[in-house]
Amino acid sequence: MNVAVAKTGGGRAVSDLFASAEGRLPGSPAVIAARREAFEAYERLGLPHRRLEEWKYTDLRALVGEVLPLAASPDAAALKRAAEAVKAHAIEGARKLVLVDGIFAADLSDVKAFAPEVSVGTLREILANEANPAAGDLLQTASTDAVISLNAAMATDGVVVSVADGAQLAAPIQIIHVATTAGASAFTRSHLRIGKATRVTVIESFVAAGKTGGYHVNDAVILWIGDDADVAHIRLMDDAPDAVNVTSQFVTVGANVKLNFFNMTTGAAVSRLQGFITLAGEGSELLANGVNLLQKTEHGDTTLVVDHAVPNCVSREIFRAVIDDRAHSVFQGRIIVRPDAQKTDGKMMTRALLLSDEAEADNKPELEIFADDVSCGHGATAGALDDSLLFYLKARGLPEKQAQALLIQAFVGEAIEQIADDGLREHVIGIAERWLERRS
Template structure:
């Protein structure tokens, strides 16, 4: 007779079980039944570990030593950061996982509505423990809808702010971009410098036919925080979508993006930059499902890794049997600034159609000493010359967006992050 092997619960898992037992289940527009089902799914799987293929390089079971209790909606006064964009911008404030109407813009752009998130069919794939954990504990999420045919000139900035320390937040939001609409949405994740806390965010996005949408995520959490973010993106026909992630903060971060083409003749640009130092660990995991014919995707992710930091990229493009004329190109590039810096790259293709153009690649290297010598020979100090070369390396991922407003915004953020002069 074979004895069943039982994995002992970690301290973090035991804390989550205790917290869920004491949670008020009927809140935030989510039924107790939905929460119970989601937590049962999480409890069955447990925290992801290295034997789970998608989490092989990010052993959350080992890295998440404790689980903080969900933040309370205290409604305290909060100092908001300045808006990122110099142009017209509407702010939506989410503090400690809760929507704060009092801190948000009073008037939204015409054609844009915001409402409490309501239950509905999830756009996320089944059997993901972290998404299930978010669904079980989710707080007051918001649903943002852009009406059909509306071109939103005002950028929408969603400021996720965690106050204090030793708390967990579980924001969950939904964006719906109507047919023929055009919008720019920027999400920022911020926290108090040096504070220890945990974020588990989830966002569902649906982009309609002939729509144009750009989604920017800027992750600049406390360097002692843990940041988990899951995004499900469904794209209609004849649509043009950009998604960009900038990872700079938190001790441990993971961004996982699940994309599915639902309509033909659509384009996706999925790009990102990770700038890491100290002992930071950043994981970007991407899944692009070409489920219909005649669509194009471009994935480009770059990392600059210093000290003992570690960057992880896992990307998979899958082309379904009926998805003929698919064009999918994935590239991950890394720049190591120290001998102890580490990069793990795993780009993949799964192709079940025969009339496609698909490719993937990965490169990892150091700063080119010849280029560094060239700049220093022209009187540029070594530190500034190195910053220039790093900026040049990262710039491609930004400039490919082909939106002057977004490029200017991201270049400003990157220069500030690297401490580089104009």
């Protein structure tokens, strides 16, 4: 029988994590009760480990050991450092919403610049409102995952964004998570409601202020997309090299929606993005792409479950991993086709490029099909750079590292090229190029 360990790696009782933070967590008495229940669920389960099928390649008990205590609210000095990080990572033309060490920073955000069709609030304000009997619902999910239960128990803040029906937003919405405190954890949970017949781009960025390191991030995003919407969702994870980032996403897609999702991981010692996407309306199209660029001993995990709950939907998944040194990349992709989801068209392909004999890639594509009139498929490959192509480039005078860089850019290009916006695509290409420069 698997039980949660009674002590953390530092000898601190697991229950102390919640007890020491409870007084700083926003919420009415009913919300605090829901938090306690969620933390008790986490205590029973403990950090996920390799005996759990969904976590067999990312054993947090071995990789992380313990959860760091809740970060303090940022002071003036922390906000100043965060402002520099925001300046460096802000997307030109985007409307920013900034979270610093898990707390919304209004002075660093562009709340007043949003279009009238967009309303912005904070999770903290809603949870603290004792007149709202449904506030605790914002901490609920259908998952029994331990890290999600921990997020529900400890979430200090997040953004709550609603885009009105019919809105056509020219400026992207960028949510920037900034870490300024070493040896601490930030817990955030954001809710985004995208109305019917809207067009919107949402960008999430995870960064560190200056040389901040040794922190943990536990983030959750609940995204609801109305019928006939056109949504681009870009996630850029560039946390400190010794940080831990676990993000859980729950996405519900209406009818006739076009959703283009892209994730790039270029930082953190340990990271996991777990996404649960439900195609709940007919005629929708999902394009999910991702790139892991990993080096040294980094561990990057992308786990994606696409649930075709209704007929006549299309999903395409393209993931690429470039792994150097002793890094480890994981891709777990599952397509579920429900009994009534006839005419489903779902395909996924993952490829890993190993730049070192010690690099490791685990690819696990899965299909669960309960309907008979479908077209589904998956594939996975792993290998090294093509020696003949490398020789060809070197024979024409290119140094080996530069020749490798050209081949790596071509390898990840198929996933990056799926980003429709030219400016965002160039921004992502720039991130990949800087990673290649650091490698050389």
